[in-house]
Amino acid sequence: xxxxxxxxxxxxxxxxxxxxxxxxxxxxxxxxxxxxxxxxxxxxxxxxxxxxxxxxxxxxxxxxxxxxxxxxxxxxxxxxxxxxxxxxxxxxxxxxxxxxxxxxxxxxxxxxxxxxxxxxxxxxxxxxxxxxxxxxxxxxxxxxxxxxxxxxxxxxxxxxxxxxxxxxxxxxxxxxxxxxxxxxxxxxxxxxxxxxxxxxxxxxxxxxxxxxxxxxxxxxxxxxxxxxxxxxxxxxxxxxxxxxxxxxxxxxxxxxxxxxxxxxxxxxxxxxxxxxxxxxxxxxxxxxxxxxxxxxxxxxxxxxxxxxxxxxxxxxxxxxxxxxxxxxxxxxxxxxxxxxxxxxxxxxxxxxxxxxxxxxxxxxxxxxxxxxxxxxxxxxxxxxxxxxxxxxxxxxxxxxxxxxxxxxxxxxxxxxxxxxxxxxxxxxxxxx
Numbered sequence: 001x002x003x004x005x006x007x008x009x010x011x012x013x014x015x016x017x018x019x020x021x022x023x024x025x026x027x028x029x030x031x032x033x034x035x036x037x038x039x040x041x042x043x044x045x046x047x048x049x050x051x052x053x054x055x056x057x058x059x060x061x062x063x064x065x066x067x068x069x070x071x072x073x074x075x076x077x078x079x080x081x082x083x084x085x086x087x088x089x090x091x092x093x094x095x096x097x098x099x100x101x102x103x104x105x106x107x108x109x110x111x112x113x114x115x116x117x118x119x120x121x122x123x124x125x126x127x128x129x130x131x132x133x134x135x136x137x138x139x140x141x142x143x144x145x146x147x148x149x150x151x152x153x154x155x156x157x158x159x160x161x162x163x164x165x166x167x168x169x170x171x172x173x174x175x176x177x178x179x180x181x182x183x184x185x186x187x188x189x190x191x192x193x194x195x196x197x198x199x200x201x202x203x204x205x206x207x208x209x210x211x212x213x214x215x216x217x218x219x220x221x222x223x224x225x226x227x228x229x230x231x232x233x234x235x236x237x238x239x240x241x242x243x244x245x246x247x248x249x250x251x252x253x254x255x256x257x258x259x260x261x262x263x264x265x266x267x268x269x270x271x272x273x274x275x276x277x278x279x280x281x282x283x284x285x286x287x288x289x290x291x292x293x294x295x296x297x298x299x300x301x302x303x304x305x306x307x308x309x310x311x312x313x314x315x316x317x318x319x320x321x322x323x324x325x326x327x328x329x330x331x332x333x334x335x336x337x338x339x340x341x342x343x344x345x346x347x348x349x350x351x352x353x354x355x356x357x358x359x360x361x362x363x364x365x366x367x368x369x370x371x372x373x374x375x376x377x378x379x380x381x382x383x384x385x386x387x388x389x390x391x392x393x394x395x396x397x398x399x400x401x402x403x404x405x406x407x408x409x410x411x412x413x414x415x416x417x418x419x420x421x422x423x424x425x426x427x428x429x430x431x432x
Contacts, residue, residue, distance in 0.1 A: 004067075004068075004302050005423075007068060008069060008070070008073070011068055011069070012058075012069075012077070015050070015057070016047075016050065016051060016054055016081070019050060019187075019191070020047045020049075020050040022183065022184075023046050023050070023183070023184055023187065023188065024042065024043055024046045024047070026179055026181040026184035027042060027046065027179055027184055028042065029181075030178075030179050030180055030181070037095065037099075040091075040095075041091070041092060041095050042176065044088035044091055044092060045088070045092055045171060045174070045176060046171070048084075048088040048089060049164075049167045049168065049170075049171055051081055051084065051085050051088075052085060052160065052163055052164045052167055053164045053167075053191055053192060053195045054081075055081065055082065055160060056157070056160050056161060056164065056195050056199060057069075057195050058074050058077075058078070059071065059074065059157075060198050060202045061202055061245065061300070062198065062201070062202050062205070063237075063298070063299065063300060065198070066300045066301070067302065070300075070301065070428065071300070079121075082118060082121065083118075085114065086114055086115070086118050089110065089111055089114055090111075092107075093107065093111055104173075106166065106169060106170050106173065107170065109166060110163065110170060113159065113162070113163055113166070114163060117156065117159050117160065117163065120155075120156065121156060157199075161196065161199060164192055164195065164196075165192065165196075168188060168189060171188060172188075176188075177189075205297075206247075206295065206297060209295040209296070209297060210230050210234040210235060210236055210295070211230075211231045211232070211249065211293050211294075211295060212228035212229065212230055212236075212271060212293065212295065212296060213228060213229055213230075213231050213291060213292070214227070214228055214289070214290050214291060214292045214293075214294065215227045215228060215229045215290065216290065217287075217288055217290060219277075219286060220350050220351065220353060221347075221348065221350065221351060222276060222277045222278070223274060223275065223277065223319060223351070224274075224275045224282070224285060224286035225263060225272055225353065226272060226273045226275060226288075227264075227270050227271070227272040228270060228271045228272070228273075228294065228296075229269075229270055229271075230271070231293070236271065236296055236298060236299070237266075237298075237299065238262055238266060238298045239266060239299055239304055240262070240265040240266065240304070240323075240326045240327045240329065240330035241261075241262075241301065241303040241304050241305070241323045241326055241327045241330075241400075242261075242262055242299030242300055242303065242304070242326075243259050243261040243298060243300055243301050243323070243428075244259065244262060244273070244297055244298025244299055244300065245257040245258065245259050245296065245297040245298065245300070246258060246259075246260060246273065246285075246294055246295070246296050247294060247295050247296075247297070248288070248292065248293070248294050249293045249294060250288075250292040250294075253284070253288060253292060254280075254281055254284055254285075256281070257297065258281055258282075259300070260273045260274065260275050261274055261322040261323040261326065261402075262298070262299065262322075262323070262326050263322050263325055263353070263354075264326060264329065265326050265327075265329040265330035265332075266330070267330070267332070267333045268329065271296065273296075273322075274319065274322035274325075274353065275319075276318075276319040301323075301428055302426070302428070303323050303327075303400060303402065303426065303428050305327065305340075305398070305400050305426075307336035307337050307338055307340065308337050308338070309338075309398070310338055310396070310397075310398060311338050311339045311340070311341070311396050311397045311398070312336065312338065312339075312340045312341070312397065312398055312400065313340070313341040313342070313343075313397040313398070313399045313400070314328075314340065314341070314342040314343070314399075314400050315342075315343045315382075315399060315400070315401045315402075315403070315411055316343070316344050316345070316401070316402045316403060317345040317346070317382070317402075317403040317404070317407045318345070318347075318351075318403060318404060318407070320401075320404065320407075321344045321346065321351075321352070321353070321402070322353070322402075323402050324342065324344065324400070324402060325353060325354055325358075327400075328342065328358065328361050328368075328370075329354075329357070329361065331361055331365050331368060332361060332364065335365060335366075335367070336365070336367045336368065337367070338367060339367050339369070340365075340367055340369070341369050341371075341390075341391060341397065342368065342369065342370040342371070343370075343371050343372075343373065343382075343390070344370065344371075344372045344373065345372075345373040345375070345380075345381070345382060345403075345407075346372070346373070346374055346375070347374070347375050347376060348374060348375075348376050349374050349377065351374075352374075358370060358372075371390060381410075382407065382410055382411050382414065383410070383414055384413075384414040384417045384418065386414070387411075387414050387415060387418060388418060391418075394415060394419065394420050395418070395421075395424075397420075397424065398424050398426070399420065399425050399426065400426045400427070401425060401426070401427040402428065408427060412425060
């Protein structure tokens with residue numbers, strides 16, 4: 001079986017390169033003659049159309065899609081490819097002007113719509129490559145954000161779908177689907193319909209998600225542990241180490257959805273999430289009353305070690321210990337076949353969340369070794385010297401890391417200094 005990262009790259013090449021490449025090649029073969037500038041223009045037009053649709057495809061919240069296109073790894077790719085789309089659209093308009101062709105209303109509509117989408121995206125999210133521009137613009141207009149995150153996210157998604165539909169009308173009117181080859185003439189519409197169907201299914205699927213009743217809301221310092229029980233026989237499907245999008249269904253509570261890691265494991269009778277209280281939504285959630293109803297869309301994420309392939313090292317700090325605690329709980333029913341080292345770094349002992357249970361899991365799992373770092377007691381932080389002392393033969397392990405970005409950078413640099421190659425690291429970034 002292919003490594004998930006290799007599979008992701010191959011699928012991206014297929015979607016963003018091979019499919020539009022075949023479309024472009026077949027279209028050009030049908031032309032009696034063409035110049036270099038014509039070729040560039042057709043190339044950018046066809047590739048932009050598929051880039052727009054694939055932008056939607058890789059961000060649809062369906063577990064089987066997110067398994068191959070993890071949202072946290074798609075953010076930077078999404079920003080870069082979005083820039084390529086707007087460059088292509090601007091080039092297309094410029095090319096029409098310099099050869100004296102009229103820019104029709106549909107072209108102007110696509111031009112203006114995507115420009116507005118791109119600008120709103122810059123102001124909406126603190127994404128790589130544009131964060132400095134965003135901060136300067138927001139400072140200039142005197143605001144911390146353009147609007148509510150979830151409102152902009154919803155508008156952005158539906159506007160992109162509209163842009164894909166307008167893009168299809170445009171390439172059809174421009175004759176790019178007039179081909180003697182069935183693939184070149186029919187597939188652009190099939191791709192549009194496929195993406196539209198998946199978007200519709202992702203929306204309808206949420207209606208059928210099981211309703212969960214909040215059984216307990218426990219606050220430990222700045223972490224809230226939400227424990228739910230299903231209202232009925234239907235349960236959500238997830239794996240240890242994954243996360244889900246919670247949406248409150250009780251009137252008066254926030255209706256937007258937010259991602260949080262599972263603290264429970266699939267064999268537990270209840271479903272629990274660990275939430276760091278930071279911001280309006282999490283502050284409200286930390287005070288939600290027992291009996292409130294929610295739905296959780298999940299599970300998502302690939303933070304799932306394969307213990308059969310060799311030694312595993314789990315490293316967590318702060319709220320990042322939550323998915324690792326889920327993995328530890330899962331070991332009660334799924335014993336790891338090889339050695340597992342686990343490091344949990346927190347500020348106080350209470351921040352371990354399930355301290356007593358951790359000791360029991362260690363006692364019943366022969367291949368598991370856990371070391372907890374409680375800063376207020378031992379003052380120890382992750383460092384090169386720490387891992388050099390704590391791990392025998394660091395290059396023999398595959399690492400699963402969950403922490404804040406500053407701590408992650410420290411851990412990665414430390415283990416790199418000890419000779420651990422980059423492909424041995426697995427982590428998920430929940431910054432966006």
